[in-house]
Amino acid sequence: MSLSNRYAIAGTATSRLGKVPGVGAISLMTEAMRSCIEDAGIDRSEVDGVICRGPDDVYGFHQRVAERLGINVGFSTTMDNGGASQIMSVALAAMAIDAGLCNVVLCGFARDAWSRTHRSEEARVAGRAASVARYEWGGEEFGMFGAPAMHGFGARRHMAKYGTTKEQFGAVSLAFREHALRNPNAQMKKPLTMQDYLDAKPIVDPFSMLDCSLRSDAAGAMLVMSAERARDLAKTPVLISGFGTHNNTQGWFVDDHMLTTAAAPSSKKAYAMAGITPADVDTFQVYDCFTYMVIAQLEDYGFCAKGEGGAFAASGALALDGALPTNTAGGQLSESHAEGVLQIVEAVRQVRHDYGPERQVKDANIAMVSGHGGNTVCHSSMVLTRG
Amino acid sequence: MSIETTGERSAPRPPYPVITDETAPFWDSAHARALQLPHCRGCGEFFFPPAEFCRFCWSEEISWDQVAGTGKIFSFVTFQRMYNRAFEELLPYHVIVVELDEGPRFMSRLTGLAEGEIPTVDAAVEVVYEDLDETTTLPLFRLQGAAR
Numbered sequence A: 001m002s003l004s005n006r007y008a009i010a011g012t013a014t015s016r017l018g019k020v021p022g023v024g025a026i027s028l029m030t031e032a033m034r035s036c037i038e039d040a041g042i043d044r045s046e047v048d049g050v051i052c053r054g055p056d057d058v059y060g061f062h063q064r065v066a067e068r069l070g071i072n073v074g075f076s077t078t079m080d081n082g083g084a085s086q087i088m089s090v091a092l093a094a095m096a097i098d099a100g101l102c103n104v105v106l107c108g109f110a111r112d113a114w115s116r117t118h119r120s121e122e123a124r125v126a127g128r129a130a131s132v133a134r135y136e137w138g139g140e141e142f143g144m145f146g147a148p149a150m151h152g153f154g155a156r157r158h159m160a161k162y163g164t165t166k167e168q169f170g171a172v173s174l175a176f177r178e179h180a181l182r183n184p185n186a187q188m189k190k191p192l193t194m195q196d197y198l199d200a201k202p203i204v205d206p207f208s209m210l211d212c213s214l215r216s217d218a219a220g221a222m223l224v225m226s227a228e229r230a231r232d233l234a235k236t237p238v239l240i241s242g243f244g245t246h247n248n249t250q251g252w253f254v255d256d257h258m259l260t261t262a263a264a265p266s267s268k269k270a271y272a273m274a275g276i277t278p279a280d281v282d283t284f285q286v287y288d289c290f291t292y293m294v295i296a297q298l299e300d301y302g303f304c305a306k307g308e309g310g311a312f313a314a315s316g317a318l319a320l321d322g323a324l325p326t327n328t329a330g331g332q333l334s335e336s337h338a339e340g341v342l343q344i345v346e347a348v349r350q351v352r353h354d355y356g357p358e359r360q361v362k363d364a365n366i367a368m369v370s371g372h373g374g375n376t377v378c379h380s381s382m383v384l385t386r387g
Numbered sequence B: 001m002s003i004e005t006t007g008e009r010s011a012p013r014p015p016y017p018v019i020t021d022e023t024a025p026f027w028d029s030a031h032a033r034a035l036q037l038p039h040c041r042g043c044g045e046f047f048f049p050p051a052e053f054c055r056f057c058w059s060e061e062i063s064w065d066q067v068a069g070t071g072k073i074f075s076f077v078t079f080q081r082m083y084n085r086a087f088e089e090l091l092p093y094h095v096i097v098v099e100l101d102e103g104p105r106f107m108s109r110l111t112g113l114a115e116g117e118i119p120t121v122d123a124a125v126e127v128v129y130e131d132l133d134e135t136t137t138l139p140l141f142r143l144q145g146a147a148r
């Protein structure tokens, strides 16, 4: 029996976002999870599952988190799929409940990336390269460092094959900044112009500073339970209508994975499970590690044809009153970077109609959420519906 | 990653290749200025990264054979900001994904560009070798037809 619409997100919350010195990732996680339980209006004694992800160098993150929450659980684990993990945490929660392993599951992600990289100048430089262990074919001996360059290969190829322009990448950056200005918790608070974008500090061409997501201290959490149980609570339940995942595990350099990403097969599964098409989506909360990845996903999710993502973004479609209001809290480019968990939080809030008119997507009943990561090739998708 | 420094030198040592039993033939062949890649006897494909069996047909009959050293730029990025002090004086430099004529794709650095010359996707390239020291050599690439 399909899991579609049988499980729900009954609560959601974030920690403090942006620059939160003196607070580690475990504490940010528990801060978001406590607020999440409060948002749902249940007692922590009901929670019997924890699925989360933290920095890669904290072993058994889920146990450290549950320890501080003071709970034993029927099911818990840490996810290891980068930015594709957070949607899969929610999906796995529904599957674990369905399997009878637990009933009420806290899901979440936390990182203290800003604090870790701002302790000293050396930490700042070292932090630009990947924080994970060196891979033997990672290219460091050639001067290859960091996620911006890896995604930049895709951006460069998209520009060469489809004529995508810097200004079209800029349209993504500007749209999300505009949304962040409406979000008092967003890390970036300054308005942006196209000239500001084009003049931004170069990093790894074709990316400058304003193509790259933020370094943030940030956490987000969701509470998953049966839709039936969620309907008894005070807040509007948000139904998990569909999910999908796909990993181009043969790598970013193989076939044309840089242009047609794992988002294409992943989103297909989510649409099919939810029984909807791209035209039914009221708001898109997309994994925006880099501007290019937004353009690739607009195509791979079927919101426009392959190669037309740049023009679609530049058309104004991503604005709050556009054809596809996208990353309405500011995204990882301007709100805070928490490996996609804040995209899920924002989707829940939008379909619950939590906001006043300055931030609310009109008649938002169906949200599509994306997650991307895991050595550039892992993807997850989720359709959330107002219950 | 950490910034290493050696002895009294103020310039940090560049990151060296990770040389293991599995990766050594690649680096040894670069040092010999005759780049080799794993070559499957089962299906005839060259493949990368090296492994104990072919990722196409799972044959374990693998030999390391020389490649022509020519190919094209599958994609490239241009580093403009310093990530590691050892590369500071090279800025701006181009890291490429090279696609060899034999098929495999992997990362390298483009070298030998004239002042202001900009690489392009699909441009033809050929291997050149740069010694890091008396035992370790990097296979770099330059645009085909570039002056020596």
Ligand SMILES: [Zn+2]
Pocket: B040, B041, B042, B043, B044, B045, B054, B055, B056, B057, B058, B059
């Ligand atoms: Zn083979």
